[in-house]
Amino acid sequence: MTVTAPIAVLCGGVGAARFLRGLRDALPSDAAGSVHAIVNVADDLVLHGLHISPDLDTVTYTLADRIDPTRGWGLADESWQAMSMLETLGGDAWFRLGDQDLGTHLYRTQRLADGASLSQVTDEIARALGLAMRIVPITDDKIRTTITTTDDEVLSFQEYFVGRQHAVESTVVAFEGAESTSPAPGVLDVLADAHTIVIAPSNPVVSIGPLLAVPGIRAALEARRDRCVAISPLVGGAALKGPADRLMREQGYESNAVGVAELYAPIAAALVIDHADAGDAERIRALGVEPIVTDTVMADPDRARSLALTTLAACP
């Protein structure tokens, strides 16, 4: 397999991270450097004074083979001494930060305070952890997802996702500040030059949505529609993890592969769907999107690798 032009992968957190690991395993080792993971940062938060980038860290830790395999977030062999002290003091400990993980947030926060951009810091962390792939935040600017509940409460993403365990009904999903952001350096070039653009199996509303809200990104993707393949994060109408199904329904889409195809039809020529959703193939094709049926559940590294190969094959 020869990779000349870049591969761009639009990413949220866990699903994207697993896909990227599969892609890394699928490619010849000297090709990993041509993969650019373009990652959501609208879930970022400043907590206890620290700048936390959950999706960037999930992707980076996973590719460093240091992600905790049970929790699916944070580092393996983690300890929780800082949280324990924070709880002793009566502090807010709902957002769990492991001790090693804190080292990453300390590093990022200090470097940002020094004047480095988020994309510089992200690159420094990725290289320090030995990653060959390029990890790039969608933007160096501030963009924040807010979710309005049916009680008219406006929650930050982490209040919704972790604090409420995404068990509340929502009306509006907004990406605050999006209109003032620019794509991070290099992102538009990568999208313009990419041999293949992959939309990872991430939450279409709150993980991929913020990427599309950054001015210039949607147009860049529309211009490369024929080189873009998406992977449905829904299997049999349900999200494997997280609130993708619920949020799609609340945003007026079918919460299944057809809804995903409808969302992505302007920017993706093909959609990888699971065998469980093969029955939706005709409806997806009717939307002008080519359905590719395979096993999308990345239960182990081999299946993730296989999914990556099938996905790349959609844009030969």
Added chain:
Amino acid sequence: MTVTAPIAVLCGGVGAARFLRGLRDALPSDAAGSVHAIVNVADDLVLHGLHISPDLDTVTYTLADRIDPTRGWGLADESWQAMSMLETLGGDAWFRLGDQDLGTHLYRTQRLADGASLSQVTDEIARALGLAMRIVPITDDKIRTTITTTDDEVLSFQEYFVGRQHAVESTVVAFEGAESTSPAPGVLDVLADAHTIVIAPSNPVVSIGPLLAVPGIRAALEARRDRCVAISPLVGGAALKGPADRLMREQGYESNAVGVAELYAPIAAALVIDHADAGDAERIRALGVEPIVTDTVMADPDRARSLALTTLAACP
């Protein structure tokens, strides 16, 4: 022993913390609440986005019986996972922050960001750790010690103390921002009402100096000179720990008990000195300061308790 009016103790870090523990052990348990430790915050720093108050923490952890007995700073049974990750990432790890200790800094930073004052946060931490004594920062405002070296380099206190291990020659010691600070709520009242004011055996230049630089404090102390007893941090002309001797010399004082007496003569009627310095007693008396000779080396809790009793007896 009956304690009715407050006891105020002007404090730096380690020496003050040991004295306070001795005082706690010397007083009846229901009297500890009348002790107000008024603590230096000019060594505070913001590092990795976190607000760190080294002297407040040393005092608080010591009185909570959680200070690490070997290092003399930070918490006992500490782990260093965050620092290890920070080092892996190539971050600045010269200022060691243990994992449990980080919990304190996370708490303080979040509460300050919430709008709480440093004195409120300090009180919350002290109460959460079960302290009966009141721990009060000298000010809620920003004051920062800087030390100019003979090479005209201006160092923050922690760069000087930890980074250079106080092994450089200094010319100017300044307390930046001091003129814009006010004493924290209650501090002037405590000084006005105190039965006894103790100047703990802390560095006169960089621990007690910043307290005296806060507008209003020096005058408040001068007005209560007859109720104020200081403890010399120098024994036989040397500091037990840290650069007190060197800094006093560099600031033009004798680096011995006489130099301490000269510095404190306007605000203290008595000076507790070590047996090793008994020969300086007459020169100290000549400065208008009553020398009290005892064992000032707090090698164990019993000797700290005994020093506290001797100190209180100086202002019966």
